[in-house]
Amino acid sequence: MSAFSETLLRWFDVNGRHDLPWQHPRTPYRVWLSEVMLQQTQVQTVTAYFQRFVERFPSLADLANADVDDVLALWSGLGYYSRARNLHGAARLCVERHGGELPRTIDALTALPGIGRSTAAAILAQAHGEAHAILDGNVKRVLARLSGETGWPGSLAVERRLWAEAEARLPAERLADYTQALMDFGATLCTPRRPRCGECPFRESCAALAADAVALLPARRPAKPLPTRQTRMLVIRNARGAVLLERRDRKGVWQGLWSLPEAADEADAGQWRLRTGCDDGSPLPPFTHVFSHYRLRVEPSLHRAHGTLSLRDGDAPSDSSPLRWAALDALGTIGLPRPVRTLLESLP
16 A cells, blocks of 8 residues: 555544445445535535435436436435436436446446546445546545646646546555545545645645645636626416426526526517416516526516416426426425525515
8 A cells, every 4th residue: 555545544544524424335326326416516515415315216226217307306406407317317327228237347337427437436436446546626636736736627638647646546455445535635624725734644745835835726727707698587476376387498507407487588578478478577686696607697577477378286297388387385396496496485
């Protein structure tokens, strides 16, 4: 065992996280689910979602057999909804092609939707104890600081160098613990801000600390101003107080989720008013939701539908009409984007 891995494992034995719900038991399915949920999301947020998810879908087969709407409803609020769609799609492929189990090779795992090289490696290392390096965001930060890598980790050349670093540091044993130790080390000690360098077991050999550059590494992505997009959301309620929802079938961050009807301009809004027989409505407070690559400026309005749309309360959509009326007290069972859920929950 290398000096690095031996030191890291000693640190992990005392300071690591040993009671995370996906560690008991640490099955391939549970590791996979946790790794996907932890992409872009912190442990304290993921824990409750993970527990609810495995209660509803305790096995890969249960997930594969589920309706995608049920999956998205449980995922609602966790963000990056393509992760949920990919989980569901990958589970179905595992049933169709791999006997209902996650495959045991990097190539077969990365052929599934939503599983990249690092996620595949984490599954094999943590669930099967195999020697595969991971390179998630925490690990990139740790390795960049230790090695003094000054480039942006998102660039191909820098990422290639960091992969080489990760592979060179792999131990020959305790692979599951080592993999968790790397993630824990980056998440709890070598953090993006205010890292606890005085407690670090590698402080004598850390290139970033020696150069007084810990706060500068890893290098940040070259800044680009976020563009702003605008939309109008129509909160259309019928005589029973139910709200009209539309399934988003176009590409985008909310693909497959239920949302509010949207209008690009007054002409679009007029078409919705004509279709639903609703009044001109009144404005609700506007808000801005920030995505990773743009800002969405939303101007909502509240309308009362006096006409009849050919859907009853709670009706499921058809292929020709992806619309439904939903009671406000039933929104917890529907996959909604977080800002839309927040808006509807604020209604009187």
